[in-house]
Amino acid sequence: MIDIVLFAAFPYMAVLVAVLVGVYRYFNDRFSYSSFSSQFLENRALFWGSVSxxxxxxxxxLAHVLALVFSGGWATLIAAPVRLYTLEVIGLALSASALLGLVLLILRRLLNARIFTVTSTMDWVLLAALLAQVVLGLWTALFYRWGSDWSLATVAPWLVSLAKLSPQTELVASLPWVVKLHMLGGFAIIALFPFTRLVHLVTFPITYLWRPYQVVVWNWRKKQT
Ligand code: HEM
Known part of the structure; x- marks a missing residue:
């Protein structure tokens, strides 16, 4: 029963919340999406944290999505141990960079009083969720080895079953809790989308493609002739 709630009901609820609240806010409250920028307050920690x-x-x-969408090709790719190890090492290096960058971004908000002031509660919730998600992912990669392999027979078909609207929770029921928390964390972050600054991912820069040109109207007085 708990598996159905967590691995069937919760993912759908998360996506539904993201879409409905996102659409609602887009039409009713669009300008509230812009979060307080802190860039002009200081730049160095922002640069290193943000880039890493x-x-x-x-x-x-991107690797998560590719492994899911092209799981056949991904299985062939990691079939040779040398390619599997190379990919895992790259994954670990990237995870370390992501973790370091996120910790820097969090410290910058905690330690600088002016930036602390412009940080909303939702910013903290999001930062905590992302931190937990990266730690759980790294934990999975380190202590439940070769996730890029075993996930192809468990996590990937479970996600496909969700997409087909016939969830097969038994595919993930026996995975360790750390892995399960990482999967649930992914959907929790989806649910957080419209409530947080994550929404910049879907509003910027795509709307520039169909947004009307900006019309600049000069309002100077005509020269007297
Ligand atoms: C439903 C959504 C998600 C699922 C099902 C999922 C699944 C997985 C799995 C199975 C692994 C293990 C891969 C391996 O051992 O090589 C993993 C690793 C990882 N995931 Fe996720 N994930 C999800 C969302 C996310 C999100 C949103 C983030 C970041 C914000 C994230 C960050 C990571 C990181 C940093 C790793 C470690 C990668 C490595 O070191 O190889 N995941 N994830």
Whole structure:
């Protein structure tokens, strides 16, 4: 029963909350999406934290998606041990970079009084969720070895079953709790999307493609001739 709640009901609820609240806020409360920028307050910690976090997490999430969408190709890729080890080492290095970057971004908000002031409760919730998610992912990679392999027969088909609207929770029922928490964390972060600054991922820069041109109206008085 608990498996059905956590690995069938919760993922759908998370996606539903993300879509409904996201659409609602887009039409009713659009300008509240802009979060307080802290960039002009200081720049160095922001640069190192932001670069190590963003580049690493983008590649890691891309690898998650590729392994899921092309699981056949991914299985062939990691079939040779040397390629599996290489990918895992790259994964670990990227995870370390993401963790370091995130810790820097958190410390910067904690230690600088002015930046602390412009940090909302939701910013803290998001930062804590991301930190927990990266630690759980790293933990999985380190202590439940070769996740890029065993996840192809467990996590990937479970996600596919969710997408097909016929959840097969038995596929993930016997995984260790750390791994389960990492999976649930992924959906919790999806649910947090419309409540936090994560929404920048879907609003920027895509809307520039269909947004009307900005019209600048000069309001100077005409020269008297
Ligand atoms: C439902 C969503 C998610 C699922 C099912 C999932 C699943 C997994 C699995 C099975 C692994 C082990 C891979 C391995 O051992 O090589 C892993 C690793 C990892 N995940 Fe996720 N994940 C999800 C979302 C996320 C998110 C949102 C983040 C970051 C914000 C994240 C960050 C990581 C990190 C840093 C690792 C360690 C990678 C490595 O060192 O190889 N995951 N994830």
């Amino acid at each position: 976090w963003h580049y690493a997490v983008i590649v890691i999430l």
